Amino acid sequence: MYAGQESVNNAVNSKRPVNLDLSTIHFPLPALTSIVHRITGVILFVGLIFAFWALDASLSSPEGFEAVRDTLAHNFLAKLIAWGLLSALGYHFVAGIKHLVMDADIGVTLEGGVKKAQITIVLSALLIVLAGVWVW
């Protein structure tokens, strides 16, 4: 019998109510915004390849500049990548500002944490829409 079995047996046999309905258990909003902050960070790191490629090509020659502009103007996949990276950047930016606000000891309460997570989602959603308008 492995170590975890005993605690499982205790939990099953105890008279305490046990909630096994996983659909009712979920992360609180601040936890979700924190995880997305990490995910967008990883995405942005990978996206540096595209950013540096675009910067390199656009500064290499007038032809390179036109190639980048033409790609961003007409290639659907390029537009999608640009929008995706700008969206990740917008979210990571807003969530980063939230960190600085927390560092300044503002709203570091349970209610404040939920409030700031909500503000993060609203502001980044706005930036994502604006980024989409910019790209298309």
Place this chain on the structure above:
Amino acid sequence: MVTNITNLGRSGVSDWLIQRVSAVVMALYTLFIVGFLLFSSDLDYATWSGLFAQTWMRIFSLLAFVSIAAHAWVGLWTVTTDYIKPAGIRIAAQSIIILANFVFLVWGIQVVWGA
């Protein structure tokens, strides 16, 4: 005190500060680039390359690229340390991240400061 030989500043407080200073530098650089692209309608090569020919822009860019390298390492070190438990895979992943960071930095310097 918990010490770790792979994090950037060798202390959590140091990493915390590096992460914030680099974040502010990148935020300013991002706002500047986005603002420049938005407000220069019909941007052409001459204007774009002219911007990056300025010494202050090259310094600003280098500062941003160094900040990217530091920020990405602190962030990805945290993520890999949190989620990749087997030491061998974690060290391998972190080695790839360090290499990629180095390549991005040298690439960026070459683009902005190269001939």
